[in-house]
Amino acid sequence: MKKLTRRKVLKRLGAAAALPIAAPFLNLAHAQGASIPIGVALPFTGNAGAYGPDMAEAAKRTAAKINSAGGILGGRKLELFIEDSESSASVAANLSQKFINVHKCQALVGYWGTPEGMSSRPIAVQNKVVLMVSSAANAITEGDTQGYVWRFQMKATDWGIVIGRAVQRLGFKNIGIMGLQNAFVLPIMKTVEDQMKTAGRTVTGSLIYNPEQPSYRAEVERIFGKKPEAVCCFGLLPDFVSIMKEVYRGGFDSKVIALSIMADAEGKFIEAVGPQVAEGIRHFQPMPDTSAPGYKKFLKLMGAPDDRVYLFPPNTHDQIAVVAMAMEKAKSPMAVDWSKQIIPVCNGPGQNIDDVVDALKLIRAGKPVNFSGAGSTCDFTPNGDQLGRGMGHWIIQGGKNVFVEYAKP
Amino acid sequence: MSDILVIKELHAGYGEGDILKGIDITLPAGRVVTIIGPNGSGKSTLLKTLAGLLLARRGDIVLKEQSLRDLSPPRRVRAGLSYVPQEYNIFRNLTVLENLKIAREFMADRKMRGGTAISDELIELFPELPGKFKARAGNLSGGQRQMLAFACALTVHPEVLMLDEPSAGLSPKYMTDIFDTVKKVNARGVSVLMVEQNAIEALRISDTCVVMANGHVRLTALANQVLEMKDLHSLYLGDAKEEAVAS
Amino acid sequence: MLQTAFNGLVTGIIVTLPALAVTLLFGVLKFPNFAVGSMMTLAAYLVFALNVQLGWPLVISTAVVAVAFGGLLIAIDYVTFKPLRERGSITLMVASLGLGFVLENIARLAYGNTARSFAIELARPFRFLDIRMNREQMITIVVSTLAMLAMYFLLTRMPIGRAMRAVADNPALALVRGIESPRIIRWTWFIAGMLLAVGGVLIGMDRALEPPMGSSYLVAVFAAAILGGLGSPLGAFIGALVIGIVSELATLVIPPNYRIGIPLCVIALILIFRPQGLFGQPYIRK
Numbered sequence: 001m002k003k004l005t006r007r008k009v010l011k012r013l014g015a016a017a018a019l020p021i022a023a024p025f026l027n028l029a030h031a032q033g034a035s036i037p038i039g040v041a042l043p044f045t046g047n048a049g050a051y052g053p054d055m056a057e058a059a060k061r062t063a064a065k066i067n068s069a070g071g072i073l074g075g076r077k078l079e080l081f082i083e084d085s086e087s088s089a090s091v092a093a094n095l096s097q098k099f100i101n102v103h104k105c106q107a108l109v110g111y112w113g114t115p116e117g118m119s120s121r122p123i124a125v126q127n128k129v130v131l132m133v134s135s136a137a138n139a140i141t142e143g144d145t146q147g148y149v150w151r152f153q154m155k156a157t158d159w160g161i162v163i164g165r166a167v168q169r170l171g172f173k174n175i176g177i178m179g180l181q182n183a184f185v186l187p188i189m190k191t192v193e194d195q196m197k198t199a200g201r202t203v204t205g206s207l208i209y210n211p212e213q214p215s216y217r218a219e220v221e222r223i224f225g226k227k228p229e230a231v232c233c234f235g236l237l238p239d240f241v242s243i244m245k246e247v248y249r250g251g252f253d254s255k256v257i258a259l260s261i262m263a264d265a266e267g268k269f270i271e272a273v274g275p276q277v278a279e280g281i282r283h284f285q286p287m288p289d290t291s292a293p294g295y296k297k298f299l300k301l302m303g304a305p306d307d308r309v310y311l312f313p314p315n316t317h318d319q320i321a322v323v324a325m326a327m328e329k330a331k332s333p334m335a336v337d338w339s340k341q342i343i344p345v346c347n348g349p350g351q352n353i354d355d356v357v358d359a360l361k362l363i364r365a366g367k368p369v370n371f372s373g374a375g376s377t378c379d380f381t382p383n384g385d386q387l388g389r390g391m392g393h394w395i396i397q398g399g400k401n402v403f404v405e406y407a408k409p
Numbered sequence: 410m411s412d413i414l415v416i417k418e419l420h421a422g423y424g425e426g427d428i429l430k431g432i433d434i435t436l437p438a439g440r441v442v443t444i445i446g447p448n449g450s451g452k453s454t455l456l457k458t459l460a461g462l463l464l465a466r467r468g469d470i471v472l473k474e475q476s477l478r479d480l481s482p483p484r485r486v487r488a489g490l491s492y493v494p495q496e497y498n499i500f501r502n503l504t505v506l507e508n509l510k511i512a513r514e515f516m517a518d519r520k521m522r523g524g525t526a527i528s529d530e531l532i533e534l535f536p537e538l539p540g541k542f543k544a545r546a547g548n549l550s551g552g553q554r555q556m557l558a559f560a561c562a563l564t565v566h567p568e569v570l571m572l573d574e575p576s577a578g579l580s581p582k583y584m585t586d587i588f589d590t591v592k593k594v595n596a597r598g599v600s601v602l603m604v605e606q607n608a609i610e611a612l613r614i615s616d617t618c619v620v621m622a623n624g625h626v627r628l629t630a631l632a633n634q635v636l637e638m639k640d641l642h643s644l645y646l647g648d649a650k651e652e653a654v655a656s
Numbered sequence: 657m658l659q660t661a662f663n664g665l666v667t668g669i670i671v672t673l674p675a676l677a678v679t680l681l682f683g684v685l686k687f688p689n690f691a692v693g694s695m696m697t698l699a700a701y702l703v704f705a706l707n708v709q710l711g712w713p714l715v716i717s718t719a720v721v722a723v724a725f726g727g728l729l730i731a732i733d734y735v736t737f738k739p740l741r742e743r744g745s746i747t748l749m750v751a752s753l754g755l756g757f758v759l760e761n762i763a764r765l766a767y768g769n770t771a772r773s774f775a776i777e778l779a780r781p782f783r784f785l786d787i788r789m790n791r792e793q794m795i796t797i798v799v800s801t802l803a804m805l806a807m808y809f810l811l812t813r814m815p816i817g818r819a820m821r822a823v824a825d826n827p828a829l830a831l832v833r834g835i836e837s838p839r840i841i842r843w844t845w846f847i848a849g850m851l852l853a854v855g856g857v858l859i860g861m862d863r864a865l866e867p868p869m870g871s872s873y874l875v876a877v878f879a880a881a882i883l884g885g886l887g888s889p890l891g892a893f894i895g896a897l898v899i900g901i902v903s904e905l906a907t908l909v910i911p912p913n914y915r916i917g918i919p920l921c922v923i924a925l926i927l928i929f930r931p932q933g934l935f936g937q938p939y940i941r942k
Contacts, residue, residue, distance in 0.1 A: 045768075046769060047768075047769035047770070049768065049769075087769075181913065207911065207912060207913070208911075208913055209912065209913050210913050210916065212868045212871075212872045213872060213913075213916070214667070214859075214863070214872045214873045214876060215667060215670075215862060215863055216863070217663045217666075217667065217904070218660070218663065218904055218907040218912045218915060219912050219913075221659065221660065221663060221907075222907065222912055225659075237770060237771050238769070238770070238771040238864055238866040240771075241771035241773065241863075241864035242771070242863035242864045245773070245778060245863065245864065246863075248778050248780070249778055249779065249780070249781055249790035249791075249792060249793075250781060250788055250790070251780050251781040251788055251790075265770065268770045268771070269771075271772075272770070272771050272772050272773045272864060273773060273778070274773075274777070274778065276777075276778065277778055
């Protein structure tokens with residue numbers, strides 16, 4: 001992996017050295033061979049810092065695959081500018097400005113998390129540049145995005161549908177719900193609550209807590225004190241660690257249902273509370289359909305073993321692939337043109353295809369395609385919400401995350 | 410007789426402009442010197458400057474041949490110069506006994522620290538205090554506070570004791586007690602530099618009287634001479650004529 | 657109700673140590689130190705390093721860090737607050753805000769944003785008079801009570817403690833009573849450092865270790881210290897218990913996520929009706 005990076009850097013250095021020599025002879029900016037810049041904002045530090053490196057690797061390998069097959073728009077290569085969003089809204093916004101104004105990018109991809117997506121959305125729309133995010137909050141695609149904002153993730157409401165259905169199927173008759181005050185959690189809470197009520201189940205209590213509270217004793221007392229069969233808790237890792245310690249030490253026995261970013265977080269939850277406290281917690285997370293051929297192809301591209309579960313990198317792969325296909329189909333690197341071709345290449349109608357290079361060949365031949373990606377079937381609503389991605393469901397047993405099932409909304 | 414405290418050409422003040430504009434006072438060992446003068450003449454400022462709470466801008470303060478000019482207030486106490494401020498001169502949140510203890514606990518000199526916080530000598534001087542040891546000092550009456558402050562200043566066995574208006578706001582009974590105590594303390598060999606408004610009572614127990622006005626020393630004379638002067642009250646009311654007492 | 661009151665008592669007791677540190681520092685240095693929250697965070701992470709990364713027992717790690725942290729605060733004072741001492745309390749307060757920001761981010765830089773815990777086995781609760789109690793709560797109550805008794809002994813029976821009270825009461829008089837304030841200031845930082853280190857560990861045991869853990873207590877800590885009267889150690893203790901119990905009991909009538917407002921209301925009411933607090937005294941301005 002190191003070697004590849006170094007080679008890339010050398011290549012880029014070489015290109016930079018060649019530029020001044022070539023410049024007098026060729027007007028590169030408008031030439032057929034000029035590269036196509038893509039801004040990639042990923043979390044390498046901050047609370048989502050664990051997710052950045054694999055997503056960056058997926059982006060590089062996808063671009064390399066397209067480039068080695070001849071690039072797009074008559075031989076132009078994709079050039080990635082990968083930067084650290086620091087899991088921060090303001091850093092992501094600054095990066096978006098830099099991608100657009102300095103690197104002249106027409107595509108901004110990556111953007112893990114609601115804060116990063118929300119802060120960059122107005123910048124993208126204003127500059128008429130496409131923004132592709134992996135954020136879940138409903139608000140990301142609400143309102144008029146003019147076709148420039150695309151979500152490569154399940155919408156928060158859909159998370160609620162899948163979790164609510166699972167809770168019913170597990171047979172819980174009454175549940176308590178608690179959630180963090182946060183644009184991404186609130187729609188999940190509301191959906192689960194509504195579903196339980198329409199299914200005739202009881203919601204014994206529901207409350208919202210604040211981030212960074214000194215303690216969660218009163219909240220735990222209020223929700224778990226009513227002894228519901230299960231409690232759905234939606235938030236982030238730090239508050240969930242405090243809450244579960246309180247639940248265990250308070251002697252409460254309700255089953256706990258959470259999100260994987262809280263109860264797994266790359267193993268950090270079990271590490272923080274120990275296996276006893278974590279025992280029996282069920283957690284959910286949108287994930288690719290690992291049986292889909294597109295996902296299997298992606299594993300090969302990454303050089304990963306067959307049973308490896310990547311949550312977010314497949315989305316990054318799909319983002320780069322969709323950018324390339326839409327540009328090819330629009331015959332233009334400008335977002336004003338190719339943003340309109342995203343739905344045609346993703347939703348079809350056309351030939352079902354899961355390999356980006358094959359899809360590009362068909363598009364060049366003027367044939368319609370219906371692309372299915374590594375992270376999902378890559379189908380979209382007109383407003384940019386992704387369809388066709390499902391959720392994984394795990395249970396913690398003996399300090400290990402055990403996979404239960406995969407379900408789509 | 411040698412001079413224990415010599416104040417030379419002392420200038421000090423707050424902000425711009427000096428309040429003390431060149432003060433020269435000499436305290437002979439074993440004597441009582443009382444400073445009188447109208448309000449605003451710089452009497453209290455002088456004592457604060459001597460104690461080190463205010464920086465001397467010019468001039469010098471010499472205690473037993475040692476210059477105090479560059480010493481911090483605690484070091485001046487250790488050098489033997491003890492001070493009783495006029496107000497807020499006790500720690501209100503501490504008990505009487507704690508006030509007495511704290512006054513000597515941070516003395517580097519073993520002689521000052523040795524023995525008990527309250528010696529027989531102090532009990533003899535301040536017979537009211539032992540009954541109040543456990544009381545919060547803030548709850549004492551004005552006279553008792555003054556006695557406590559006095560006792561605290563003495564517990565370090567100073568060479569020179571500076572008192573800032575010890576009788577201010579006290580009932581006549583306490584006033585008499587205070588001056589009696591000053592006299593007794595002086596009889597034990599402590600030199601006293603005192604600022605007072607009750608000039609007649611103070612001068613009765615003093616050796617020398619210094620009259621200050623407007624930041625200057627207007628007059629230095631023997632206390633009994635000043636007491637005999639007809640226009641004594643005008644001296645500390647501020648309209649003293651220098652030539653009238655030129656002796 | 658009884659359970660909620662007990663929970664409030666525990667919350668209050670956790671606040672006592674930092675509230676005492678705030679009040680001691682305010683008494684001697686005459687400025688509100690808003691860095692106390694981050695100081696607790698940093699101390700808790702130092703204990704985490706010894707306890708989890710080096711595998712030392714929690715008690716020993718805490719004791720070692722408490723002493724070292726006292727020394728560290730003296731050093732921090734030397735480089736941050738000492739040069740500003742003559743500039744007045746507003747300057748010092750602003751400096752403490754900046755310091756808090758720096759310290760919290762040092763913790764963040766070293767350990768990231770994820771939640772961590774000390775290496776202690778969590779235990780199920782036991783019941784007493786139908787109230788659920790757990791081992792950490794017992795440890796918190798015992799440790800805080802012992803620390804309070806030690807502080808009481810220090811402040812009333814030891815020269816350095818008396819001197820701290822004396823400087824808090826009347827700094828100018830303390831000087832003319834021979835008390836060197838730089839020495840008392842160093843001792844105050846040292847003792848505050850020990851209190852904050854232990855307080856940080858108790859908070860870390862109660863919840864998870866994360867960079868904002870200490871600052872999340874800041875409002876409650878200051879409410880306790882102001883309620884009790886800034887500068888009054890007994891006041892800080894009682895103020896902390898009142899704040900803890902009142903905020904938890906308030907959740908019986910208001911949504912729990914609004915209880916953060918309770919300490920703020922207490923601060924406002926106290927500042928309007930009794931600015932010196934329950935046990936404080938009006939501040940001498942001379």
